[in-house]
Amino acid sequence: MLKRVLIFLGVILFLGLLSIYYPRLTGKVVKEVDYDLEDCFVNRVIDGDTLVCDNETIRLLGIDTPERGEEYYQEAKDFLKQVEEKNIKILRDWEDLGKYKRKLRYVFYKDRLINIEILEYGLAKAFIIEDLKYKEKIINAEEFARGNCLGIWKGDC
Numbered sequence: 001m002l003k004r005v006l007i008f009l010g011v012i013l014f015l016g017l018l019s020i021y022y023p024r025l026t027g028k029v030v031k032e033v034d035y036d037l038e039d040c041f042v043n044r045v046i047d048g049d050t051l052v053c054d055n056e057t058i059r060l061l062g063i064d065t066p067e068r069g070e071e072y073y074q075e076a077k078d079f080l081k082q083v084e085e086k087n088i089k090i091l092r093d094w095e096d097l098g099k100y101k102r103k104l105r106y107v108f109y110k111d112r113l114i115n116i117e118i119l120e121y122g123l124a125k126a127f128i129i130e131d132l133k134y135k136e137k138i139i140n141a142e143e144f145a146r147g148n149c150l151g152i153w154k155g156d157c
Contacts, residue, residue, distance in 0.1 A: 037089040037108065045084045048076025048123060050102065053090065059102040060115045061093055062138045064127035072152050076123040083109045093133050106134065116141045122151020 040053040048065030051058050065076035090105040098104050107114040116134070118124045119141035126142045129135045144150075149157035 035092045037091050039087060040090055041087050042083045042085060045077060045080045048073065048080055048118065051080060051083070051107075053088065057102040058090060058105050058107070059098050059100075060118070061104045061106050062127060062129050062132055062134060063115050063118055063124040065118065065124040066152065072123055075151065076118060079118055079121060079123055080114070083107065083114065088114075094131060113137070120144050120150075122146075122148075122153050125152065 040056075040058075043052040043055060045051045046057070047068065049060040049063055051060075060080075066073040086109065089108040090103075091108065092103070092105055095104055113134070116137050119126065119138060122145035124142075126138045129138050132138065146153045146156065
């Protein structure tokens, strides 16, 4: 009986330690860091989710807009053009660069989070949002557009 209790306690201890150290062992530790807002000047808008700011390419984080030739491409690009040749603030999240070496950022203009507004107007879909600072806002904005049959979601209603 004592042997079973010791084995049981050993298993519990092992599982407890594993739960603490597993993220470090697998390399999947995401440190929550608060980054500072950066100022930049938008040189030009490339499409609905990409712009050039202080001569660096910025990809709006958490969204994906239609590509050239797709429905609502031009509307998304026109929406983002409101920041063209303007001073904006950008904010990074835990990942700095995307697969095409573009900076991944949230874009703030006049205290508005442009990434969220594009979603709310139905001009984008939520995109790779795991562990993002504004994950809940991104999900809620897409649900709002979808629920109100806006933009790209119009055909689903």
